[in-house]
Amino acid sequence: MEDDDAGGGGGEASPPHAGSAAAMAGAGRDIAASPTSSRSVTQTVNGSHRFVIQGYSLAKGMGVGKHIASETFTVGGYQWAIYFYPDGKNPEDNSAYVSVFIALASEGTDVRALFELTLLDQSGKAKHKVHSHFDRSLESGPYTLKYRGSMWGYKRFFRRTALETSDFLKDDCLKINCTVGVVVSTMDYSKPHSIHVPESDIGYHFGTLLDNQEGVDVICNVAGEKFHAHQLVLAARSSFFRSELFEHESDEEKNEVDTSNEIKEIVIDDMEPKVFKAVLHFMYRDNLVGDDELSASSSDCSIFDTLAGKLLAAADRYELPRLRLLCESYLCKHISVNSVATTLALADRHHAMELKSVCLKFAAENLSAVIRTDGFDYLKDNCPALQSEILRTVAGCEEECSSGGKSQSVWGQLSDGGDTSGRRVRPRV
Template sequence: MTFTGESVYSGGKLLSAASPIINAGADRGYHLLVVDGHSRTNKFFWSLPFIIGGQHWRIYYDPHVDGSLVTLQLCLIIGTIDLVKAHFEFSFVEENDEQERARIHDGSEIFEFRGRFSHHTKVLKKETWEKFIRDDRFTIRCDVMVLAQGATTRISSFIAVPPSDMQQNFMDLLLSGDGTDVVFRVGGETFTAHKCVLAARSAFFRAQLFGPMKEGTASTNTILQINDMHAEVFSMMLRFIYGDSLPAPPVDENEGVLLQHLLVAADRYDLRRLRAMCEDKLCDYIDISSVATILSLADQHSCDGLKKACYHFVDCPANLRAFVETEEFDHLQRSCPRITKEIILNMLPSPSLIQ
């Protein structure tokens, strides 16, 4: 049985260990929990962490407020596998002779610890521990034996699981053109894609390509013409569908303008994550010259967060003064007086703040 160290709680705090508490290999071990100043201990605490059987453990100690009970727990804080089976036993020990122990409970039972912070509890009555107190101090020993769990427990720490490369796999599939079965003609350019990928990512494409619509009934490669979208915007949208991240705009293109068009496309094709990403990114492009356009766009496509960002920008008196002097504000006032009214109302203080 390997000794994994001791945790000493004294003076209202847990004292640091003199040396690291490590037991990387043994399946059996024990840890000592020393409570110094028991009568003055009125709050719960955790022991220092210790390792037995490749698992990280802690002991939880909670003296009840009325002093009649004490709760002890053995807690699995980090496990290398989902299910850990172990025997454990709490006992009182005399510090002068650790071999003479008074068992708190029988350690023959097999306990299952499932996942992080899984624990098992023992509640002690006052008469159980008070006879072991010496100078307001006592020591509890926790013995743990982790049962063999197969090869997983032993080799998991030596296996490096690589990060997911699924997004790159899909992007490679798109760029290679292998297995494509739908062709888009947009702004004089041609794009090929896979119906099943589009349908999985967008309810609009699912209905268009596999629903009762004309395009869904074709048995050969489907050709779709899109007349109201820039090729650069469609290319960015297609790369998002396959890569699930906001793609970089083409070189020398106005990213702010492209993001506005991309938001419209995302709303049209029911790509909610892309729409939210565009909405979030456009907040960085709000300025005197663009706030009217972005505010109008946010209003048309129900982008409440983007609208609030615009209102927050014009909430500054200097920004509002500069904004109302622009032609963009005059156009907004003529085309959508409701928005200019909302700007004014947003500037007014809340009635609850008026004394």
């Protein structure tokens, strides 16, 4: 009987579900999930910065271990700076060499990176002096910087006597290119399915709603010119309009259904029609009007009279913080020696803090030219406190660069209009 149970006859005596389970197991093998894969990829995120050192001969003698620092630049999520030591970093070298280093200027732990320093040949022969980690094998791998202030570079980058008679120095100017490659590791893995989602088009649809005038229920009277809009859109975008349109209503009025066909009208008496049109464009489309419209009003007129300047004022008045930032970004790209002082005054007046910060730094870095402009005279007459802020910014920049010897000349420039040698300078007309 045991042999019969083990043979084919025993199969018929088995419970009906036993065969079904075996079939399901076989089917399970047939529909097993596709194999997955992953891959670790280690590579460098690269970025470059050019550091121009103008007035090399004046920088000499500042002292061993003292440096001139470049502006910080970002690569791989970290801040970096180039340090140039005109008298060398190593006291033992007795100022016989100039030193050049790349420093980690932000917080970081065990940041691994590759570096390249290039002293540019300014003769046009392209015989640059290059020290590079890139494109060569490294016995111990990339260099590791363990904390903020860690540096990589050369104490004996170039002998000073040779540098001063070379084609690397031209018109008392040196040019150094720096490339940083931060080592990053990412995980690449297979994705069986993915669906691309396009960018939001809500601004297009709301803009169409404004263009077609569908369902408008409010008129904005701006200097006699009337603009039709939608109360809910205005209220959603601006707390000023929300208060103007709804917060004065009683509870009964809010709950009432308006059966009349009358359209509410509000009067705006502190803005030009073309400016309000640009404000409406932003409120419906969430971006600025085209550059052609913004730049059309920018030539040969004060920054206060440009469309961008007036839009910034409107953004502040009507509580549109994103519009204010967009205007700040636009104006930031057009800062010049001649416009920075009045742009600073505009930013200060309308609480554009990021634009103000950029203007202060630009003015501090170009002070000897800025003090000769009509805009600087405008600050003297209308915004004297901003002159003090420029001075404090200059002092801060000098401390960061540790270059010294400039504060006295800056005081002279601000107090009596003199240049860096103390001579009087006639303002431009």
